[in-house]
Amino acid sequence: MNIHKTTRGFAFIEILLVIVVISAVVGVGLFVVNKKDSADTKSNNSKAVTSKESESAEARIKHLGVNLDYYDEETNKAGDFEFTKQKIEFSRLFFEYGFTVPANSVGPEKKNPQPTFILPLGSKVYSLVDGEVFDVPKLYSNDYSVQVQGENSDLIFETEHVINVLVKKGDKVKAGDVIAEVSDYDAKNYAGLGLVEIGILKGGNPPSHVCPFDYLDASIKDETLKKISALQKSWEEYLGDDSIYNEDVYMPGCVISDSIEG
Known part of the structure; x- marks a missing residue:
């Protein structure tokens, strides 16, 4: 038991x-x-x-690439932009992203893929962003494009049609650094003035362009858009023609929001 x-x-x-x-x-x-x-x-x-x-x-545009300010009647300038009564193609000192370029002997009608500024020869061109110079290719127009890859970004920020370039591939730049001067390309059509285009390239071959003013840094966005609108209005008042620019657009400086190939 x-x-x-x-x-x-x-x-x-x-x-x-x-x-x-x-x-x-x-x-x-x-x-x-x-x-x-x-x-x-x-x-x-x-x-x-x-x-x-x-x-x-992601990289943002911290400088417009050119010196733009409000129009001053005493100097007849808006920053580096010089108002003139001489005949200028399309009667514009500024061509928006998405502006319709009429068909001509060179090609069919197209949308302008990069905002274009018309300024006096010798006007400085500035880096749009902080980053590294990706390339400085020579163009068909016998001038150059400075392409900067923004920090922490795959986007390429371009200032196209420039001369007297001060940077080379691999250089580090900051937004606002002087990198070149406006090109004398096509000066005969712009009363002896120069031009420069700014843009953003996104992948592909050919790459697509986007409205660069969608990528303005918050620190300059509001003031930059105001200055673009003021430039257009002052220019129309100067010429006495209020039909040059259409204010009913996607945003100041961009007629459309869609990307443009090429």
């Missing part, structure tokens, strides 16, 4: 030990799973934060 009780006692202890072992194993398993889930959550959160930081850090 005592032997049976002892045996039952040992059996009971063994069962308790088995239960304890199983509980321990399950507990360890749950701990490992929870730890892994916690690690995965932290990893995902980290990736999300990194992604957001990358997006917010």
Whole structure:
């Protein structure tokens, strides 16, 4: 009788030990799973934060590329822009992104892929963004394009049709650094004035262009758009023709919001 009780006692202890072992194993398993889930959550959160930081850090235009200010009747200038009564092609000192260029002997009708500024020869051209000079190709027009890849961005920010270039491929630049002068290309059609175009290139071959004023940094956006609108209005008042620019557009400086290939 005592032997049976002892045996039952040992059996009971063994069962308790088995239960304890199983509980321990399950507990360890749950701990490992929870730890892994916690690690995965932290990893995902980290990736999300990194992604957001990358997006917010994407390069933005911090300089218009040219010196634009409000029109001064005494100097007859708006920054470096010089008002003149001489005949200028399309009667414009500024061509918006998306402006319709009529068909001519050179080619069919097209949309202007890059805002174009008409300024006196010798006017300085400035880097649009902080970044590294990606390339400085010579163009068909016997002038150059300075292409800067913005920091933390795959976008290429371009100032096209420039001469007397001061930078080379691989140089680091800051927005507002002088990098060249406006080109004398096509000066015969602009009363001896020069020109420069600014733009943003996005992937592909050929690449597509986008409205650059959508990429203005918050620090200059409002004032820059006001100055563009003021330039257009002052120019129309100067010429006595309020039909040159259409104010009912996507935004000042951009007639459309769509990307343009080429």
